[in-house]
Amino acid sequence: MFQKIISYLGKLLEETKKRKWLWQACIFLLVITPIVILSIFSFCWVFQADTFHLFQEKKSTAYLSATILKEKLDKLVVIGEVLATRPRLVENVSAGKWQEGMLVLENAPKLFSFIDHIFLSDAKGNFMADLPQTSEITGKNFSFRDWYKGAINNRKPYVSEIYKRAIVPERNIIAIAIPIKSQGPASLENVLGLLVLQVLPETFFEWVKEVDIGPQSLVYVVDRKGRIIFHPSFPVQGEIVDFSMSGSTKEVLKGKSGVGIFYNPAEKEKRLEAYAPVSDYGWGVVVAQPVKYAFSQRNRKLLIIFIIYLLLIVLSFAFVYLILRISIERYQKEQIVRELNVRLAQRNQELADAKMRIQLDEALTVKKEFLSAVSHELKTPLAVAKEGVSLLLESSIGSINQKQEGILKLTQKNLDRLLKLVNSLLVFQRMDSGRMSYKFEENDLNALIKEVVQEISGLVREKKIDFILDLEEGLARAKFDKEGLFEVLSHLISNAIRFTVKGSVVVKSRKMNDCFQVSVQDTGEGIRQEDMSKLFHQFEQIKKGMDRKTGGTGLGLAISKKIIDEHKGRIWVESEYGKGSTFYFTIPL
Numbered sequence: 001m002f003q004k005i006i007s008y009l010g011k012l013l014e015e016t017k018k019r020k021w022l023w024q025a026c027i028f029l030l031v032i033t034p035i036v037i038l039s040i041f042s043f044c045w046v047f048q049a050d051t052f053h054l055f056q057e058k059k060s061t062a063y064l065s066a067t068i069l070k071e072k073l074d075k076l077v078v079i080g081e082v083l084a085t086r087p088r089l090v091e092n093v094s095a096g097k098w099q100e101g102m103l104v105l106e107n108a109p110k111l112f113s114f115i116d117h118i119f120l121s122d123a124k125g126n127f128m129a130d131l132p133q134t135s136e137i138t139g140k141n142f143s144f145r146d147w148y149k150g151a152i153n154n155r156k157p158y159v160s161e162i163y164k165r166a167i168v169p170e171r172n173i174i175a176i177a178i179p180i181k182s183q184g185p186a187s188l189e190n191v192l193g194l195l196v197l198q199v200l201p202e203t204f205f206e207w208v209k210e211v212d213i214g215p216q217s218l219v220y221v222v223d224r225k226g227r228i229i230f231h232p233s234f235p236v237q238g239e240i241v242d243f244s245m246s247g248s249t250k251e252v253l254k255g256k257s258g259v260g261i262f263y264n265p266a267e268k269e270k271r272l273e274a275y276a277p278v279s280d281y282g283w284g285v286v287v288a289q290p291v292k293y294a295f296s297q298r299n300r301k302l303l304i305i306f307i308i309y310l311l312l313i314v315l316s317f318a319f320v321y322l323i324l325r326i327s328i329e330r331y332q333k334e335q336i337v338r339e340l341n342v343r344l345a346q347r348n349q350e351l352a353d354a355k356m357r358i359q360l361d362e363a364l365t366v367k368k369e370f371l372s373a374v375s376h377e378l379k380t381p382l383a384v385a386k387e388g389v390s391l392l393l394e395s396s397i398g399s400i401n402q403k404q405e406g407i408l409k410l411t412q413k414n415l416d417r418l419l420k421l422v423n424s425l426l427v428f429q430r431m432d433s434g435r436m437s438y439k440f441e442e443n444d445l446n447a448l449i450k451e452v453v454q455e456i457s458g459l460v461r462e463k464k465i466d467f468i469l470d471l472e473e474g475l476a477r478a479k480f481d482k483e484g485l486f487e488v489l490s491h492l493i494s495n496a497i498r499f500t501v502k503g504s505v506v507v508k509s510r511k512m513n514d515c516f517q518v519s520v521q522d523t524g525e526g527i528r529q530e531d532m533s534k535l536f537h538q539f540e541q542i543k544k545g546m547d548r549k550t551g552g553t554g555l556g557l558a559i560s561k562k563i564i565d566e567h568k569g570r571i572w573v574e575s576e577y578g579k580g581s582t583f584y585f586t587i588p589l
């Protein structure tokens with residue numbers, strides 16, 4: 001089976017050499033296309049699967065981080081509420097004993113290491129007491145702070161935005177403000193003051209560093225204004241950085257969660273970022289990784305797939321090329337063997353043909369010699385006989401009756417035919433042997449045509465057909481052999497008359513661009529298409545039934561062609577069977 005395929009491919013490629021490259025391309029495509037389709041499918045599938053997996057992983061990390069942060073903030077709020085509802089604290093604050101109330105909380109910083117500073121403010125936002133104790137800002141009003149507005153307006157615990165605190169050392173902190181309310185029914189509760197816990201971000205967000213999110217990845221937290229609370233790449237106690245223009249920050253501050261590729265103008269870098277809001281607090285968590293690192297593992301996998309399929313395609317190309325090469329070489333060898341067999345058969349046939357040609361040439365030579373001898377031997381007695389008949393018809397040697405005159409005219413007509421045949425044979429024999437001589441001189445072509453017509457005028461009268469001469473006036477003289485061209489015109493015009501039963505014969509002469517053209521048109525029977533190729537061959541008579549009546553020799557057109565060829569001209573015919581024929585010949589100017 002494999003051998004048959006090899007042979008068929010070789011034959012296909014060798015027998016369509018002009019389109020060989022097209023067949024080779026089709027075969028290559030037939031083999032390579034499935035591999036290319038599979039490679040594209042694999043590439044797209046891995047690309048989509050890994051991208052989806054990466055996006056989901058980042059999104060899950062952001063959601064998990066936001067959930068953890070919410071839990072920690074909830075615990076922080078609970079701690080604040082526990083501290084703010086201590087009875088002794090509420091009693092002292094209610095009595096205006098702020099320092100005594102502060103002493104109730106003196107162990108809180110020791111119990112909760114993430115609390116950096118605790119202070120109390122009255123309901124109007126005035127700083128009343130703190131721990132550790134400072135005196136430079138006692139009595140100062142902080143009602144402009146976010147923590148004050150949030151806690152007083154909502155009358156519940158509030159986690160503030162990040163801000164720089166007023167006491168020395170100035171630090172970036174977040175504040176948890178818990179209203180201190182008077183005891184009694186809920187509807188009668190009054191806010192006596194605020195317990196504010198100040199937390200350092202670097203202490204509170206230590207857990208973020210332990211989240212495993214991949215190389216060059218980071219988790220950062222923004223407040224409700226889009227400012228950085230914690231970011232591994234920025235110092236916590238430096239200037240507060242505004243990330244509100246970041247695409248992911250804008251989305252997370254709207255309460256949305258998701259993942260995408262964003263350009264952060266603050267960091268001037270394009271990153272894959274997943275974001276999730278911290279519900280109830282207005283904060284947002286963003287998990288970010290530079291694009292070049294985020295997709296590095298996926299891209300390495302895609303590169304490996306590309307290399308594998310590229311190698312597979314190259315190997316397939318090489319395999320197909322090898323198969324095609326073997327197929328072509330095998331077929332070429334088979335062709336060589338076949339050609340040798342054909343050549344051997346041809347050589348044998350050529351030897352047989354050569355032997356036959358030698359025999360034929362010998363026969364033709366004998367035939368030509370015989371025709372030449374017979375023609376010469378017949379010409380003289382025929383001429384004498386014709387002359388004798390002419391004398392009898394002219395009554396030069398005695399009177400004859402009407403019946404005798406008819407017999408003599410018939411005899412004269414047949415003698416003319418025989419003499420014409422003998423002359424044609426002699427002319428053709430001279431042409432065939434190369435002994436025909438031509439005399440090229442300037443002559444009047446139209447005058448020659450009229451001379452020929454004058455000679456065969458009796459034939460025209462006999463046929464009773466219309467004979468039209470359409471000769472171009474003022475035709476320049478041409479250089480030609482007068483006797484030869486006379487022979488050509490005589491053959492063409494007499495043939496047209498003889499083969500036209502009714503209708504007309506038109507003879508035209510025209511000057512063309514670089515030659516003179518003569519045409520002889522008749523309305524005879526015409527010539528069949530299959531007979532056109534025989535017209536100018538010697539001894540060919542394609543209208544045998546009519547030739548018996550008209551006396552054709554089968555040499556006229558062959559002689560005409562040889563004469564026109566000697567003039568460097570051309571002779572041809574146009575014919576439609578049943579409508580007539582037009583013979584043309586040209587001679588150079």
